Amino acid sequence: MTARVLDGKQLAQTMRVEIAAAVAARTAAGKRPPGLAVVLIGDNKASAAYVRNKQKGCAEVGMGSWLHHLPVHTSESHLLALLDTLNTDPAVHGILVQLPLPPQIREDAVIHAVGPRKDVDAFHPENVGLLAAGFPRFVPCTPHGVVHLLRRNDVPLAGREVVVVGRSNIVGKPLALLMMQKATTANPAGCDATVTVAHTRTPDLAAVCRRADVLVAAVGRAGLITPDMVKSGAAVVDVGTNPGAAGKLVGDVDPAVAGVAGALSPVPGGVGPMTITMLLANTLRAAELLDG
Ligand SMILES: NC(=O)C1=CN([C@@H]2O[C@H](COP(=O)(O)OP(=O)(O)OC[C@H]3O[C@@H](n4cnc5c(N)ncnc54)[C@H](OP(=O)(O)O)[C@@H]3O)[C@@H](O)[C@H]2O)C=CC1
Numbered sequence: 001m002t003a004r005v006l007d008g009k010q011l012a013q014t015m016r017v018e019i020a021a022a023v024a025a026r027t028a029a030g031k032r033p034p035g036l037a038v039v040l041i042g043d044n045k046a047s048a049a050y051v052r053n054k055q056k057g058c059a060e061v062g063m064g065s066w067l068h069h070l071p072v073h074t075s076e077s078h079l080l081a082l083l084d085t086l087n088t089d090p091a092v093h094g095i096l097v098q099l100p101l102p103p104q105i106r107e108d109a110v111i112h113a114v115g116p117r118k119d120v121d122a123f124h125p126e127n128v129g130l131l132a133a134g135f136p137r138f139v140p141c142t143p144h145g146v147v148h149l150l151r152r153n154d155v156p157l158a159g160r161e162v163v164v165v166g167r168s169n170i171v172g173k174p175l176a177l178l179m180m181q182k183a184t185t186a187n188p189a190g191c192d193a194t195v196t197v198a199h200t201r202t203p204d205l206a207a208v209c210r211r212a213d214v215l216v217a218a219v220g221r222a223g224l225i226t227p228d229m230v231k232s233g234a235a236v237v238d239v240g241t242n243p244g245a246a247g248k249l250v251g252d253v254d255p256a257v258a259g260v261a262g263a264l265s266p267v268p269g270g271v272g273p274m275t276i277t278m279l280l281a282n283t284l285r286a287a288e289l290l291d292g
């Protein structure tokens with residue numbers, strides 16, 4: 001078998017056309033274009049590349065975007081003051097502070113300082129709570145991208161065994177929530193799956209992974225998922241983005257898994273572009289909620 005490719009790059013593009021149409025309709029009606037402020041601290045190369053993709057995405061769909069690139073030694077109070085300004089700026093509908101942060105800045109303080117109505121990452125505890133309760137204001141970008149990638153490729157989820165490897169607040173935990181939740185009108189991203197979450201304390205990772213009809217790797221270890229860990233015909237989603245040889249980006253899934261899986265998302269070209277499209281969708285939603 002050679003796995004069907006879950007092409008995130010193409011789906012992300014298709015969905016951006018839909019978002020661009022919604023943006024154009026708003027501007028034609030005399031409303032402000034949705035705007036995203038991105039804050040990047042320091043000179044991490046990978047972060048700079050993701051941030052560039054975010055800005056390119058905004059331009060593609062007709063949204064405003066501002067990059068606040070701050071030096072690596074920026075103080076926490078300086079960043080909090082900038083966030084205050086962005087929270088009250090009516091042209092800014094979405095705010096994203098690129099993680100990870102340098103050590104002098106507390107992640108927790110920053111997550112609390114982004115106004116929850118502009119928190120397009122959905123990291124603020126108010127938004128985490130709304131998601132956990134089953135009526136999200138914003139659905140977190142990477143998990144939402146994974147769900148769309150599976151749905152639009154007709155991978156069944158309701159009643160299926162889904163295994164998520166990784167339990168971070170950014171990917172694994174919110175994805176497990178979406179996967180287990182009932183699909184409702186308030187929460188169309190709910191998947192009705194039977195969910196297992198694995199992590200570093202899981203004793204037999206291979207045995208747990210082999211149960212999966214849908215296996216999601218969100219770990220950050222190149223090649224962790226090998227063919228012996230995958231049930232024949234399973235759908236495998238690779239969230240990992242790891243530095244590979246010669247500056248190439250590689251996932252958490254060994255490419256040989258394509259010989260066992262029924263479907264597989266590539267890195268690059270899978271979840272990454274979907275994440276950015278979901279960020280654009282959340283910025284549009286923020287504008288709708290803030291400006292009508
Ligand atoms: N494409 C995209 O849009 C995005 C990609 N990413 C990528 O996804 C990956 C994960 O990101 P993130 O969730 O932030 O990472 P974190 O480092 O925050 O979390 C990693 C998780 O993987 C678990 N883990 C680590 N090693 C193993 C192992 N050997 N076996 C089982 N579980 C393990 C950890 O377990 P424990 O909790 O026990 O430590 C932890 O829960 C990274 O490569 C990141 O770059 C992230 C965000 C968006």
Ligand SMILES: Nc1nc(=O)c2c([nH]1)NC[C@@H]1CN(c3ccc(C(=O)N[C@@H](CCC(=O)O)C(=O)O)cc3)C=[N+]21
Binds near residue numbers: 098121241271273
């Ligand atoms: N506040 C915050 N929100 C985030 O959503 C966030 C973050 N911080 N910190 C880092 C992670 C990682 N992340 C990615 C986004 C896009 C690609 C992406 O576009 N990847 C492309 C290729 C990228 C390239 O060519 O380098 C692809 O996979 O095809 C990857 C990773 C968002 N994150």
Ligand SMILES: [Mg+2]
Binds near residue numbers: 168170
């Ligand atoms: Mg992390």
